[in-house]
Amino acid sequence: MEYTIGELAQKMNISTPTLRYYEDQGLLRHIKRLPNGRRVYxxxxxxxxxxxxxxxxxxxxxxxxxxxxDWCEEGFPSVQKRYELFVRKQEEIEQQIADLQKILATLRWKRNFYQKALESGELTICDADREKIAEAIIDDAL
Incomplete structure (x- = not known):
C-alpha cells in the first residue's frame, strides 16, 4: 500500500511539515515521487x-x-552496532520505567492519604505507619 504525505501524516499522527523535515534532514530517504513531484510513501x-x-x-x-x-543502509556489516544501540536504549527505557513506577507509587500513596484525610476530617499519621512508609521507601517497596 502507498500513501500520500497527507494520508501518512494523518495515520501516523505526524504533521506534514515534520515529514518534509525528516526527508530534508536525510532521515526518510529514497521517497518515491510521482511525475508531478508529489511524494508517495x-x-x-x-x-x-x-x-x-x-x-x-x-x-x-x-x-x-x-x-x-546510515548503518541500516550499510546492510549486514553494521548489524552488531544496531543491535548494541537497541540493547542500550532498551536498558535506558526500562530504568526510566522503573523510576516512573516508584514515582507513581508515591503519588498514589499520597493521593490515598489525602483522600482519607478529606473523608475523615483529620490529617494524622501514626508513628507505626510512618515507620512502615520509611521502610518501604528504603526498600523500594512503596
Whole structure:
C-alpha cells in the first residue's frame, strides 16, 4: 500500500511539515515521487518513520538517528552496532520505567492519604505507619 504525505501524516499522527523535515534532514530517504513531484510513501517508509519516532521518543538526537539510518543502509556489516544501540536504549527505557513506577507509587500513596484525610476530617499519621512508609521507601517497596 502507498500513501500520500497527507494520508501518512494523518495515520501516523505526524504533521506534514515534520515529514518534509525528516526527508530534508536525510532521515526518510529514497521517497518515491510521482511525475508531478508529489511524494508517495511505501510500507518501508512507514516502518522507518515508526522507528524514527520511537528513537526520538527514546531520547535520541536526530543526528544519532541519522547515524542509525546510515548503518541500516550499510546492510549486514553494521548489524552488531544496531543491535548494541537497541540493547542500550532498551536498558535506558526500562530504568526510566522503573523510576516512573516508584514515582507513581508515591503519588498514589499520597493521593490515598489525602483522600482519607478529606473523608475523615483529620490529617494524622501514626508513628507505626510512618515507620512502615520509611521502610518501604528504603526498600523500594512503596
Amino acid at each position: 511505501t510500507q518501508k517508509d512507514v516502518v522507518m518513520l515508526n522507528t524514527i519516532e520511537c528513537l526520538k521518543k527514546a531520547g535520541m538526537s536526530l543526528q544519532d538517528i541519522s547515524q542509525y539510518i
